[in-house]
Amino acid sequence: MDLLAWLAMGAAVTVSAHGEWALAVESGFHPLVAVGLPLALDTYALRALRAGREVLPPVLGMIATNAAAHLLAAGVIHPDWRLIVAVSAIAPLVLWRVHVLHTAKATAAAWAPEPELPPLWADPVPAVPEVTEREAAAVPAVPGVYPEPVPAPAEPLPAVAAEGLPELAFSPLPPWPVPAQQVTPTRPQAVDEYVPEQGEYTGYTTPDQDEQAGGADELTPVAAARFAEVLASGGLPSVRTLRTEYGIGQPRAQRVRDALRPLSGPGQVAA
Structure with a gap:
């Protein structure tokens, strides 16, 4: 519990409540009924402080009521109809704003997301046991160099006499194959083949049918x-x-x- 904070809050409420009560009495309220004005205004300020919103309006109301009360007591101002109307409107305004703060808090609590619960079928994870320094020191370190393996002694094979080996009979190798003679293919001579002379063919298709060897040409x-x-x-x-x-x-x-x-x-x- 912060004693100094509560002490400062109590003193501030007491001083401001006295000025608010005096202003209500000067405005025509009964002294017993005038107690309700500081009670309503100060509780509205405390409610706004706890909600964390609308703190400035009640604080400005407390400042204005205390200033007006001291100005009336000093004779600087005199109570007129405007002051009486303003003081009479404080209680209804406080009732309205306190109701709004309460509704906003209830709405925020209703729309708050529900905490996610872990699934029922999830298996619990076993905790990893902590290894102490004594247990860690008891584990032998792995050697950096391993000893070379020693080969097992080989068993000698039994000696076999050379005379006891059987003679192997090999079949004679076949003779090397004789390559076949390569015969160059020759083009057969065509019967009555006609080989035209160079330059005999021209653009005309009419053959020289009237050529006669050794005779006059027409x-x-x-x-x-x-x-x-x-x-x-x-x-x-x-x-x-x-x-x-x-x-x-x-x-x-x-x-x-x-x-x-x-x-x-x-x-x-x-x-």
Whole structure:
């Protein structure tokens, strides 16, 4: 118990209660009924202090009532209707605020979360026994270096005479395999295979069906008429010109050119 705190609280309540009672008497209250004003105002202040809220309004009320009581006693102010109304309103206001504080405390207690209880099926955890210094010293320390293991003596095998070993018969090894001779495959010669000469094929698809070995070619008079000016000037058309003009092969163009040679004059300039 804090004696000094209770002593200070009692003195403060006594002094303030006297001023509040005197103010109530000056405002027209009966002296016995006027005791209720300091009782209501001081208990409201103590209730607010314990609740931890609304402390300033009752303290300001105590200050105002004591100041008004001393001003009336000193003759500085005189009681009028405004002072009487203010003093008469103190008791109802205190009743209202004390009821609000009580309701707020009850609501906070109702909404407080319930403490969580441990589950009924949980097994109790056994307490770990504490190891004392004497028990810890009694446990031998683990050696840092272990002794090397000693190998067990090997038992000698019984001696076996060399004469008693049986002779093993081995089968002869097979001869090395002879590798087969590698035969290079040859391409069989086709019967009546026709190999075309180089440059025989052209853009034209008409074959030289009228070629006759050792005979006159039917294109000779046609070529003589076509290249008459070249032959008259002593020239001959080239093989390439004949092939391009008539779409024939190399051998036939050569034969036509040879047939035109007697028809050209001296000079034989290629066209």
